[in-house]
Every structure is written in C-alpha cells, then in structure tokens.
Amino acid sequence: MKFNKRVSLFIAAFFSLIIVSNNHVVNADVFEASSQSSEQIGDNKIDSKRENSSIMIEQITEKTTESAQQITSNSSSDKDTLTDDKIREFYKEDSRRNVMTFEQYRDFIKTMQRLDSSAYNNSSLITPFAATGSERDQIIAEARKHLGKPYTRENPTRLGPNAFDCSGLVYYVFKQVTGKDIGNVTWTQEYAGTMISVSEAKPGDLIFWGTRGSTYHVAIYIGDNQYIHSPDYGQTVSISPIWWNDFAPSFAIRMNLKEAQPVQKFKTNDRVKIKKSATQWVGSSNLTAYDYTRILIVESYQSNGVKVRIPGEWAGIIKEQDLEKSTPAFKKGDYVKIKRSATKWVGSSNLSEVDYNRTYMVEGINSNGAITIRIPGSWAGNIREEDLEEDSTNPLLKIGTKVSFNENAVKWAGSSNITYDDMIRSYKVSKINDNGTIYIRTIDDAWGGNTTINDLMPMRSNNIDSNDIIKLRAAATNWADGQPINIENKTTRSFIVKERKDHKLHIYSDAASGWSAWIYDWDAVLERKHKITPEIDYTKKYVVMNENSTVWNAYKGVSSNVKISLSEYDSVYKIVEKNSESTKIQSTSNSSVFGWVRNNQVSAAPNNSIGRGDMVKLKASASKWANGENINIDNKTTRT
Known part of the structure; x- marks a missing residue:
C-alpha cells in the first residue's frame, strides 16, 4: 500500500515521541500537527514546529494515555481479530484523530499489524557484530542488546534502558557507545550527520520516514536492507526489513563514526618471509627465486602494502597477504658456517675463501635484522640469516673429541703464541666456553688451554707404526707413565716400535737389552720406515x-x-x-x-711424504726460501 500525504501526517502522529506534561502523555515527535502537508514544511522550519507542538500539547488529553495502554494490552492478542468497530473505539480516544481520518487510521493500524518481522528476529539467524570493533559495529551490538524490550512513549521511560520509543532507542544507543547526545526526538536526530540516500547507508547510520524537518520515525540501519527500531504500541524492539512498497524510508543520515582500523598482522622489526604463492612486489617488479629465500624486516605499513627491508640493504613494498612470519633459525651460542652461495657481509665487504671455511658463534640479532656472528675469541661481523647454516655436526664441538692444531693456528685464545711443542701434541676437547672458545687438554691430561674451533682439526697421526725406527725428541721430558726420560735415551739411542695404541707407542731398544717403555707419539721422530717402498719412476x-x-x-x-x-x-x-x-x-x-x-x-715429483709436525733438514743443494730470499749456510748444515 502506498501512502498519500495525509497518511504521512497520520503516521507522524502515530510514531512520534510522548512528552509528559502535567501528567498528560503527549506527542513530541509531531511538530507539524496541522493540515499543512509535509512539502509545505521546510528544513529550516524548526521554530514553526515548536509552535505547532505547543498547540498539540494543549489539544491532546489524558485519553491518549488510556488509548495507548489499551492498544498495548490488546493489540498483540487481538491483532488477528481487529474489527472496524474495535478500531473505531480506539480512534475515538486516540489523539491521532486530530490529524487522521478514521479510514487513514484504520489502514495504518492494519498495515502495521500485517508487516511481520518475526522471521528477522530469530536469534540463530542474527549475524553477530563485535562489540570491540569499529564504532559502527559497537552501535549495532548495543542496539541488539535491547531486542524484545517493550515500546513506550512515556517520559522519561522512553529513553531506556528498559523500554523505548523509536527516537529514545536511537538516543540511548548512541549515548552509550559514543558518549554523545544526538538528541532524543527525530527532528534533532535528523541533523546529527550528513543527509544521504537510503541506498548509501552503512551499518550504524540512521534512516528516517517523512521529509526532513517533518519525520515521524527513525531506525538504526544494520546492513543487508535491515534495521533495528522500536516500532509501535504493543510491539517490541526488533529487526525489520525495508518494506520498499509498504513502508519505505525516506532518507538516511551518515553518522560520523570511527571506522575500524585494519588489523595489522605484523609489527615493526618483525622478521618475515615472502610466501611461495606471491608473484611480485607492489609495482611492477616480479619476485625472483632468491627473494623467496630472504629474511626481511618489517619497517612500516604503507597505504599500498608493507614496507620490508633486506637487512643492511634496500627496501621494497609488498602486500601483507604475501608475507608470513619467520622464526629465527639460530639462537645465541649456536655454531654456524657461511654458505657458499653467500657473497658478502652485511654492508660492503665481500666474503673471502677463509670466511667460508670458518666456524662462527651466533651472538644475536642485530637492530637492522642481520645476524651478528663472531669468530670465537676474535672479531664479529653481521650477515643475513639466509646466508648461514648450522655447524652443530662438527665433531670438534663434542666433549672428548681428540684434536690437534691445524696450520692456521698462531695463538692460544688470548695472547700466548702456539709453540712448536704445542703444534705437534694432541689434545681432547674438555669444555665449550660461553664465549665460543674451546678448552682443550693434552691427551695425558697434564695441562690445557683455551683456543678457537678454527685453529683445530681432528687429531693428527704421525704415521709411525709397528717396526718403524724412531728417535726421541730432544724436548721430550717424560714417558707415558710420567717417569722422566734421561738424556741418554734422547741423544744416543734409536728405538723400534713394537706396537701402537692411539697416540701411544710401545718402544724398545736393542742397545738397552730389550728394555721397553710407552711414549706419546708427539715425542717420537721417525728415522725410517721398517718396510721400504720401492721407488717409483x-x-x-x-x-x-x-x-x-x-x-x-x-x-x-x-x-x-x-x-x-x-x-x-x-x-x-x-x-x-x-x-x-x-x-x-x-x-x-x-x-x-x-x-x-x-x-x-x-x-x-719429489719422493717424500713430509707432513705437518715432521722434523726436516734442508738439502745442501737448497739455495732459496719459497719467497725468493737466499738460504744461508747455517740453515743448511746445522739446523733442524
């Protein structure tokens, strides 16, 4: 059914607020209670409306209250059996008879009874709104708290929280959520925002019936062509659809509400990786295979994506959905090596061959996202996480591993030089220190010291074996059992190796009537192999x-x-x-x-097998050192 202008005036009277004055219940939403049509009342006729409302207050009697109470108590039970005679009884005692004919009043009552919203108020079908989301979500969540509460026009009860009329519900909800008073009658609420068409309304906006300045009903739009309102006598706060043919709203008001801020998945300095499903940076650059392996650091959110930086290098922007968090692969104290695919330290220094061969200890994550690694007991540098790999499988990191110094060793951790005697001895790993250095002790457990993993290698064997002929080093001091070695055994005798066990040699001397003893192999110098291998051409x-x-x-x-x-x-x-x-x-x-x-x-090629730690003399024919300098006569004749 479509309403004409006179019906509009009737609806204005029917839905308007009730103002209590001298214990009389009067219509506060009707500010144009004359035969003047809604088109004749302009948007700026507020003073005129107030005059009209005063006239209405004088005209409306206590009968209005009785009629409203009667409709409230009877309409829900009688709405399916309302006869014209019963409606005429209501009409005679309802103040709306001053602005509506009986026919208009009857048609309005029957229309409102016929518009059934029950299907929209099934709790299982109501989409939830987060009370902690945007102000728009909070407005709807607050309004839904009051579904099912009764309608009243009685002041101040109509302003909630236990009962409402249409503008009272809107007033209460906005006051609770925003703390703002947007007015408690429709004509002030019309000016609480910017006028828009109903089709432009967003959840939380207000929709009105009637021309602006002469509205007679208001509701809170909740989206999907639905709204929450407090409809009429005998009804409760409910959700209704927009009945475009029978009860179409006239306009909407865009409310100035705080929109929900997008939830940001990452925060500044988060470590992230690019998902394999991503294809390009924001802009035009396609992602490369290497981009997917990089660890990136979140710098900030931009309007078009997330700004991320390669530690120590350039930054780019990529969509948030193309990123995922990356848990650091290494922690403080981990031992790592630099991958062969890496090319440089963070900054500008290129990696050297020596850098690839070292073992480092992780110190932590740098402020720019790079990993700080240290050569145990020495200098540190920054490198990207993707350029590192774990080195925990290195056997030298295990307690009890037998080790020797390698050719790179120069100093003990600290300042003491590594001597020749230190170089030829063998040791066992005794402790991994907190600073990454390794405490090693001699195999005979006589003494120990701190060194770095990069100066060690698996225990060296000097290839002395059974039946080989040896001499003792001049620096040798004790047999394996701790007894002192006398001078004669170090200067005049040669020994035959009876057997070998790890780094101990069981030796005897014919010159000493077959006397034998155990010696550590680093105190032995090979004179000749027992079995002579034929020379190769x-x-x-x-x-x-x-x-x-x-x-x-x-x-x-x-x-x-x-x-x-x-x-x-x-x-x-x-x-x-x-x-x-x-x-x-x-x-x-x-x-x-x-x-x-x-x-x-x-x-x-020379036929020798000289190894590290072997004792050598220079040939008489030698003339120059490897660097080109001349070899003097003393070095060729008297020195070992």
Missing part, C-alpha cells in the same frame, strides 16, 4: 712445475698462455700424454686442473 708417472713454469701452453686444451696460479704451481700432476715438445698433465688434488706444458716446465 716419477719421471714417467708424476711431475711438478719447475722454475721454468709461468704459463700454460694450452690450459684445459683450449686457452693458451694462461698464467699458472700459485696453487697450480704447488700441485703434483699426473702425466696423461707426452710428445717430443709438450706434456699433458692433470692435478692429483683437483682433476679439473689440466693442460699442456712444455717439457722443460716440469720435473720429477
């Missing part, structure tokens, strides 16, 4: 570069005049082919190094 089998070698004749069979590197110069080569002018050789330590050299560039 190295001129046919193995060669080394000689002083004539500067460039390859044909490197890897392709490039000519390639400079011979120091590592290539120091290598031993196997002869692959040979002709009258050139020899094709291949490194025994790196099979990828091979090529042709002229015959005068190679010499027979």
Whole structure:
C-alpha cells in the first residue's frame, strides 16, 4: 500500500515521541500537527514546529494515555481479530484523530499489524557484530542488546534502558557507545550527520520516514536492507526489513563514526618471509627465486602494502597477504658456517675463501635484522640469516673429541703464541666456553688451554707404526707413565716400535737389552720406515712445475698462455700424454686442473711424504726460501 500525504501526517502522529506534561502523555515527535502537508514544511522550519507542538500539547488529553495502554494490552492478542468497530473505539480516544481520518487510521493500524518481522528476529539467524570493533559495529551490538524490550512513549521511560520509543532507542544507543547526545526526538536526530540516500547507508547510520524537518520515525540501519527500531504500541524492539512498497524510508543520515582500523598482522622489526604463492612486489617488479629465500624486516605499513627491508640493504613494498612470519633459525651460542652461495657481509665487504671455511658463534640479532656472528675469541661481523647454516655436526664441538692444531693456528685464545711443542701434541676437547672458545687438554691430561674451533682439526697421526725406527725428541721430558726420560735415551739411542695404541707407542731398544717403555707419539721422530717402498719412476708417472713454469701452453686444451696460479704451481700432476715438445698433465688434488706444458716446465715429483709436525733438514743443494730470499749456510748444515 502506498501512502498519500495525509497518511504521512497520520503516521507522524502515530510514531512520534510522548512528552509528559502535567501528567498528560503527549506527542513530541509531531511538530507539524496541522493540515499543512509535509512539502509545505521546510528544513529550516524548526521554530514553526515548536509552535505547532505547543498547540498539540494543549489539544491532546489524558485519553491518549488510556488509548495507548489499551492498544498495548490488546493489540498483540487481538491483532488477528481487529474489527472496524474495535478500531473505531480506539480512534475515538486516540489523539491521532486530530490529524487522521478514521479510514487513514484504520489502514495504518492494519498495515502495521500485517508487516511481520518475526522471521528477522530469530536469534540463530542474527549475524553477530563485535562489540570491540569499529564504532559502527559497537552501535549495532548495543542496539541488539535491547531486542524484545517493550515500546513506550512515556517520559522519561522512553529513553531506556528498559523500554523505548523509536527516537529514545536511537538516543540511548548512541549515548552509550559514543558518549554523545544526538538528541532524543527525530527532528534533532535528523541533523546529527550528513543527509544521504537510503541506498548509501552503512551499518550504524540512521534512516528516517517523512521529509526532513517533518519525520515521524527513525531506525538504526544494520546492513543487508535491515534495521533495528522500536516500532509501535504493543510491539517490541526488533529487526525489520525495508518494506520498499509498504513502508519505505525516506532518507538516511551518515553518522560520523570511527571506522575500524585494519588489523595489522605484523609489527615493526618483525622478521618475515615472502610466501611461495606471491608473484611480485607492489609495482611492477616480479619476485625472483632468491627473494623467496630472504629474511626481511618489517619497517612500516604503507597505504599500498608493507614496507620490508633486506637487512643492511634496500627496501621494497609488498602486500601483507604475501608475507608470513619467520622464526629465527639460530639462537645465541649456536655454531654456524657461511654458505657458499653467500657473497658478502652485511654492508660492503665481500666474503673471502677463509670466511667460508670458518666456524662462527651466533651472538644475536642485530637492530637492522642481520645476524651478528663472531669468530670465537676474535672479531664479529653481521650477515643475513639466509646466508648461514648450522655447524652443530662438527665433531670438534663434542666433549672428548681428540684434536690437534691445524696450520692456521698462531695463538692460544688470548695472547700466548702456539709453540712448536704445542703444534705437534694432541689434545681432547674438555669444555665449550660461553664465549665460543674451546678448552682443550693434552691427551695425558697434564695441562690445557683455551683456543678457537678454527685453529683445530681432528687429531693428527704421525704415521709411525709397528717396526718403524724412531728417535726421541730432544724436548721430550717424560714417558707415558710420567717417569722422566734421561738424556741418554734422547741423544744416543734409536728405538723400534713394537706396537701402537692411539697416540701411544710401545718402544724398545736393542742397545738397552730389550728394555721397553710407552711414549706419546708427539715425542717420537721417525728415522725410517721398517718396510721400504720401492721407488717409483716419477719421471714417467708424476711431475711438478719447475722454475721454468709461468704459463700454460694450452690450459684445459683450449686457452693458451694462461698464467699458472700459485696453487697450480704447488700441485703434483699426473702425466696423461707426452710428445717430443709438450706434456699433458692433470692435478692429483683437483682433476679439473689440466693442460699442456712444455717439457722443460716440469720435473720429477719429489719422493717424500713430509707432513705437518715432521722434523726436516734442508738439502745442501737448497739455495732459496719459497719467497725468493737466499738460504744461508747455517740453515743448511746445522739446523733442524
């Protein structure tokens, strides 16, 4: 049913607020109670409306209260059996008879009874709104608390919280949520925001019936073409749909409410990774395979995404949904190595070959997101997490592991130099210190000291075995059982090794009538092997570069005049082919190094197996040290 202008005036009277004056219940929402149509009342006619309301207060009698109470008590039970005679009885005692004909009053009553909202008030169908969300959500959540409460126009009861009329409900809800008084009658609530069309309304906005300045009903829009309101006598606060044909709202008011701030998944300095499902940075750059492996640091939220930074390097913007949190792979005290795929420290320094071979200890996460790692007992540097890998499998980190110093060792942790005696001894790992250094003790448990993992290697064997002939070192002081070694045994005697057990040698001397003792192998010097291996003709089998070698004749069979590197110069080569002018050789330590050299560039490889810790003398024919300096006569004749 569509209402004409006179019906509009009737509805204004029916839905308006009740003002109590001298114990009389009067209509406060009706400010145009004359035959003047709604179009004749402008938006700026507030003073006129107040005059009209005064006239209505004088005209409306106590009969209004009695009629309202009668409808409240009877309408719910009689709404299906209302006859014209019963409605006429209500009409005679209702103040609305001053602004409506009986026909209009009857049609309105029947329309309101016919518009059933019960299906929208099933609690199982009501979508929940978070009371802790935006102000819009809070407005709806607060309004829903009052579903089912009765309608009244009695002041001040109509302002809640136990009963409401339409504008009283709106007043109470907004006061509770925002703390603001937006007025408690429709004509003030119309100006609480910006006028918009009903189709533009958002949850929490207000919708009105009637022209602006002459409205007779208000509700809180909750979205999905639904609203919450306190409808009429005999009814309760409820959710209703917008009946566009029978009871269409006229306009809406956009309320100035705080919108919900988007929940940010990450906070500043969070460590994140890019999801495999992501395809590009915000803008145009596609993600690379390396981007997915990076650990990024959240700097801030931007309007178009999240700004993240590669520690110590550039920053980029990416969508929040393309990121996921990354738990640090390492903690303080972990031992790590630098991956071969890494190229530099955070900053500018490139990684060296030595850097890849070291073991480091994690100190913590730097303020810029990089991992601070330290060479135990030495300097520290910053590097990206993705450039590290765990080194906990290193056997040198286990208590009881037997170790020796490697060729890089120079000082004990601190300042003491590592001596020759220290170098040739063997030790066992006794403790891993908090600062990453390792406390080692000699195998005989005589003494110990702190060193770093990078100066150690698995325990060295000096290859002395059963039946070998040895001498004792001049520096040797005690037998394995702790007894002192006398001078004669260190200067005049040679011993035969009867057996070997770990780092102990059981030796005896014919000169001492078969007397035997146990000695640690680092106090023994090999004189000769018991079994002599026949010499190999190295001129046919193995060669080394000689002083004539500067460039390859044909490197890897392709490039000519390639400079011979120091590592290539120091290598031993196997002869692959040979002709009258050139020899094709291949490194025994790196099979990828091979090529042709002229015959005068190679010499027979020396037949020795000198290892670290072995005692040597210089040949009388030696003339220069490896750095080119001359060797003096003393070094070739009197020194070991």
